[in-house]
Amino acid sequence: MKTSSRDQGNVRIVAVEGDVDLSSSGDLRKFLFEALRGVRRLVINLGGIHYLDSSGIATLIEVLKESQKTKTEFALFAMSPAVHEVFRLTHVIKIFQVYETEEQAVGGAGA
Amino acid sequence: MHSSESRSRSGVRFKAEWRLPSDPIFLSVVRAAMERLCAALGWNESEARSITLAVDEALTNVIRHAYHKRADGVIELVCEEKEGVLEFLVSDTGDAPDLSKICARAKESQAAGGMGTHIIRDVMDTADYQRTGMANRLVMTKRLRPSVEGK
Numbered sequence: 001m002k003t004s005s006r007d008q009g010n011v012r013i014v015a016v017e018g019d020v021d022l023s024s025s026g027d028l029r030k031f032l033f034e035a036l037r038g039v040r041r042l043v044i045n046l047g048g049i050h051y052l053d054s055s056g057i058a059t060l061i062e063v064l065k066e067s068q069k070t071k072t073e074f075a076l077f078a079m080s081p082a083v084h085e086v087f088r089l090t091h092v093i094k095i096f097q098v099y100e101t102e103e104q105a106v107g108g109a110g111a
Numbered sequence: 112m113h114s115s116e117s118r119s120r121s122g123v124r125f126k127a128e129w130r131l132p133s134d135p136i137f138l139s140v141v142r143a144a145m146e147r148l149c150a151a152l153g154w155n156e157s158e159a160r161s162i163t164l165a166v167d168e169a170l171t172n173v174i175r176h177a178y179h180k181r182a183d184g185v186i187e188l189v190c191e192e193k194e195g196v197l198e199f200l201v202s203d204t205g206d207a208p209d210l211s212k213i214c215a216r217a218k219e220s221q222a223a224g225g226m227g228t229h230i231i232r233d234v235m236d237t238a239d240y241q242r243t244g245m246a247n248r249l250v251m252t253k254r255l256r257p258s259v260e261g262k
Binding site: 092 | 135136138139142157160161164167168171174175219221222224226227229230233234
């Protein structure tokens, strides 16, 4: 798994690539908790994820809850059909703001 | 070809056995094999992904709950084509699962844990947890798709 981030104004855009499973979800959690700091909005590009399991979903739920505590907006975008299927199987898609494109996710329009 | 017969043209039914350390770095190895096996047995891409995810969740649960993330445990996985189904047997000698926690999470819950057993139940046709002596066994089955020839 690889992670990277860049800031656009007070929005942080994080890209996650590769496999997110038990061997990598702890690292992702740490990275995303750090990424929540000092910005108004954190958006995650899921388009590079090849595989996601329930430990990855659990990590995203934990980050969502932390974002609510710190009053940081949190959104996901570019979900592939394979990743969307895991969200469907875990019944948690409704709790996230999900967008198709980075532009939509950064702007937060039409959530 | 009848659906209870082998998917392969040889008539020989598929069986594979893995013996893995309880180290999550090996999960991707099993996933790669599982996706290709499911494709070879006639499931489509989406079905193959779901079956692979369910097997991966079963192995992950063993690593997390039976071996408490220790990497020196042993997990055995047997995939065997039987009468009309592909059977997955996952066994370990770690701590016994708490059966009261299996699928205990409300499906619409926002809790961060307990999703793996729901995935297994939703994807597989059967999932049976057993404790025999010091060994845990999870037997899952998935009905094989009728072959193109049988339609």
